[in-house]
Amino acid sequence: MTSVVEIPVWFLLMLLAASIYAVLTSIFLPSVRWFFRRRLNRAIERINNGLRIQIRPFQRTKRQVLIDRLSYDSQVIAEIEKHATESGVPRDVLQKKVRVYAREIVPSFNAYVYYRLGYWLARQISRFIYRVKVSAADIPKLSRIDPQSTVVFVMNHRSNMDYLLVTYLAANQVTLSYAVGEWARVLPLNLLVKGLGGYFVRRASNDPLYRKVLERYIHMSTREGVCQAVYLEGGLSRDGSFGRPKLGFLDYTLRGFDADADRDIVFIPIGINYDHVLEDMNMLAWTDPHSKRKGLWFHLKNVLRFLRFNLFAGSDERFRRNGYASVNFGIPVSTKEFIAANGIQFKSLSKEQRFQQVTLLADELMDAIRYVIPILPVPLIAAVFVRNPQGGLRSVDLIVEVDRLIDELIQGGAAMREEEKPRNSTLLQSVQLLQRRGILIEEKDRYFPNPEHGALLKYYANSIAHWLRPSEGDSHGGSAVVGPANRAASDGDLSAEPQGA
Numbered sequence: 001m002t003s004v005v006e007i008p009v010w011f012l013l014m015l016l017a018a019s020i021y022a023v024l025t026s027i028f029l030p031s032v033r034w035f036f037r038r039r040l041n042r043a044i045e046r047i048n049n050g051l052r053i054q055i056r057p058f059q060r061t062k063r064q065v066l067i068d069r070l071s072y073d074s075q076v077i078a079e080i081e082k083h084a085t086e087s088g089v090p091r092d093v094l095q096k097k098v099r100v101y102a103r104e105i106v107p108s109f110n111a112y113v114y115y116r117l118g119y120w121l122a123r124q125i126s127r128f129i130y131r132v133k134v135s136a137a138d139i140p141k142l143s144r145i146d147p148q149s150t151v152v153f154v155m156n157h158r159s160n161m162d163y164l165l166v167t168y169l170a171a172n173q174v175t176l177s178y179a180v181g182e183w184a185r186v187l188p189l190n191l192l193v194k195g196l197g198g199y200f201v202r203r204a205s206n207d208p209l210y211r212k213v214l215e216r217y218i219h220m221s222t223r224e225g226v227c228q229a230v231y232l233e234g235g236l237s238r239d240g241s242f243g244r245p246k247l248g249f250l251d252y253t254l255r256g257f258d259a260d261a262d263r264d265i266v267f268i269p270i271g272i273n274y275d276h277v278l279e280d281m282n283m284l285a286w287t288d289p290h291s292k293r294k295g296l297w298f299h300l301k302n303v304l305r306f307l308r309f310n311l312f313a314g315s316d317e318r319f320r321r322n323g324y325a326s327v328n329f330g331i332p333v334s335t336k337e338f339i340a341a342n343g344i345q346f347k348s349l350s351k352e353q354r355f356q357q358v359t360l361l362a363d364e365l366m367d368a369i370r371y372v373i374p375i376l377p378v379p380l381i382a383a384v385f386v387r388n389p390q391g392g393l394r395s396v397d398l399i400v401e402v403d404r405l406i407d408e409l410i411q412g413g414a415a416m417r418e419e420e421k422p423r424n425s426t427l428l429q430s431v432q433l434l435q436r437r438g439i440l441i442e443e444k445d446r447y448f449p450n451p452e453h454g455a456l457l458k459y460y461a462n463s464i465a466h467w468l469r470p471s472e473g474d475s476h477g478g479s480a481v482v483g484p485a486n487r488a489a490s491d492g493d494l495s496a497e498p499q500g501a
Contacts, residue, residue, distance in 0.1 A: 047115055053147050053174045055111055058224035059197065063108045070102045070217055071095070079212040094209065101213040107177065109197040114175055118196045122168035126161070130274070130325035134169050137372050137415055138331045142268070145332055149264040150225045152253070154365050156242065156270075156373065157231035158463070159277045161325065166229060166270060167196075169327055174227040179249065181235070197226075203234065218252040225263055232366060238283045239455075240462035242370065245362040247355065254346045254361075255354060259339045269330030269368035271415075273463050275323025275378035275430060276437075284455050323433055326374030328415065333365060370466045372415050377422045377430035380405055382460035383468060385440070385449045392446035395431065399424050414467045 048054040058066075070076065080094045126132055136142055145151065151174060155162060167176060177197040185200055193200070199217065202210060221228070232250075233243035253265060277283070339345065344357055384393070384401045393401065406421055422430075431447060434440040439453045449457055461468075 047111055050172065051174060053145075053151055053225075053227055055175055056225045058221060058226055059109045059111075059175070059177075063106055066106045066220075067099065067102045070106060070213060070220065071099050073216045073220075076212055076216055079209055083209055097209060098213055101210050102217075105199045105201075105214060105217050107194045107197050107199050109175075109177070110195045111175070113192075113195040114197065115171070118167060118192075119171045122164040122171070126164050126168050126325065129161070129278075129322050131323070132165070132169075133324055133326040133374065134328070135326075135374075136329040141331055142329060145266050145268075146264060148225065149266045150222050151227045152222075152265060152267050153227075153229040153270050154232050154267050154369065155229065156272055156369050157233050157236050158240075158272050158274055159236070159279055161274070161278065162231075162272050165272065165325055165327055176229045177221065177226050178229050179231075215252045215255075218249065219256055222253050222265060223262060232362060232369070236279070236283060237462075238286045240280075240283075240459035241465060242366065245366050247358050247362060250358050250362055251354065254335065254358060257335065257346045259336050259345060265335040267333040267335070267365055269333070269365055269372060271328040271330065271369050271372035271374055272326070273374040273376050273379065274325050275376050275433065276321070277459075280456060280459055284459060320429055320433060321436070323378055323430060324374075324376050326376055328372035328374050330368045330372040333361075333368060335361075338364075371413075373463060373466075375406070375409060375414060375416050375464055375467075377402075377427050378434065379460045379464045380422075381427070381430055381434065382457045383464060385457050386461040389449055389454070392443065392448045394446055395428060398431065398447060399427055402427055409464070409467045412467050414464075 076098060080091055080098065083089065084091045084094055153166065153170070153176065155166065163178060170176060175197060177199065178193075179201045180193050180198045181201060181203055190200070201214065205211065230249050232245040234246040235243075237243060257265065338361055342357065342360070344353075346354060346357065349357065380402045381398065384398065384405060388401075403421065406416065410416055410418065431440065435442060435447070437453075437456075438450055439456050440447045441450050442448075
């Protein structure tokens with residue numbers, strides 16, 4: 001017992017490292033995890049007490065549990081069996097594929113990250129760039145939404161700033177889970193998106209196995225009451241006008257909905273508009289078949305130029321450069337009320353019958369979004385010049401024309417009141433914004449549209465074009481329309497009609 005044992009120094013170091021690791025994993029780390037988990041749970045409880053629609057238990061469940069639950073969902077297993085039988089691919093290979101999809105889709109929501117980082121970033125960036133306006137079409141109806149229902153925000157998609165704006169403005173009521181495209185699957189952005197509760201979507205995927213996994217995740221999260229935010233058009237508007245609604249998300253949400261047993265799904269239409277969409281030139285480039293796609297260096301230069309002009313500017317100067325960003329909350333649409341009004345039950349309908357009803361609901365939601373699209377100074381000025389592309393206007397005449405246009409919109413039923421008309425000083429600042437960007441040219445105290453930027457004028461005018469009546473003989477109205485725009489799409493995009501039953 002008293003004999004000396006000699007061991008190499010490297011072996012002694014290995015023993016010490018193993019001992020330290022054992023102490024850390026068995027004593028120290030569990031205590032630290034317990035301490036921080038306890039503080040995090042207390043923080044979540046404080047946050048929950050201030051929310052109208054609280055964070056659901058589903059969002060607080062460990063991510064690995066949700067991945068396992070999704071991977072071994074009965075309908076996913078049935079799809080694996082079907083695919084294995086038809087293709088001859090081994091079932092264990094397909095199961096591994098499903099787990100990859102599940103890990104890609106399932107978020108790792110962290111309430112502390114959402115409110116301490118996500119909300120702070122959304123608030124600071126939104127208010128740094130724009131003067132933010134928010135209103136609601138019917139506040140009493142919004143306040144009467146059942147807190148136990150599943151709330152889904154359905155929005156038009158004008159800019160990537162939409163994510164930040166709506167997150168910032170809705171943060172005192174709900175936590176939102178966004179469906180995010182593959183563009184955000186880069187480090188470290190993907191970690192932030194998942195921490196904020198977002199889930200990635202392969203919009204152009206035609207893999208039936210992937211579609212089934214995505215469908216079941218949307219079904220699970222909706223059934224558990226997770227609040228979500230969805231762009232019915234599927235992607236950014238490239239010409240400023242409304243796109244056709246995609247049916248994929250709505251169908252995934254409603255195909256198994258039981259009005260008698262499930263919690264209600266309440267859709268809240270949201271209209272978003274800007275005086276200056278930061279990506280407008282890039283969006284227009286996508287619509288031009290002869291335009292070359294801009295590379296990373298081009299976008300990086302734009303970001304640096306934006307920071308140079310705005311980082312050290314005062315709030316008034318930034319407002320003159322970027323104007324308003326506005327969000328309007330519309331009148332809620334209850335799924336149970338829609339079912340009762342149409343005398344249907346989604347889960348008992350055939351695929352064709354279900355898609356007919358989903359299309360009707362999509363059209364109703366798109367009309368509700370159009371109704372609450374904010375009517376801002378720059379779109380109004382752009383609409384005036386789109387109607388009169390050759391005529392120069394003095395500033396006083398332009399103000400008169402804008403005032404006349406607003407009266408026309410109000411008479412046509414637009415969600416704007418007389419007292420909400422922009423002041424003359426605001427209109428003049430918006431004219432200067434357009435002049436500074438080279439969209440308008442001033443000659444002899446008159447403003448003319450710059451022929452090189454006619455597409456930009458139409459881009460902004462198109463955001464309110466659904467309220468406009470083309471002038472007699474007007475051949476320059478662009479995509480101005482009256483009434484509802486094109487109906488629902490059914491193309492190969494994942495956001496459109498899903499395959500399968």
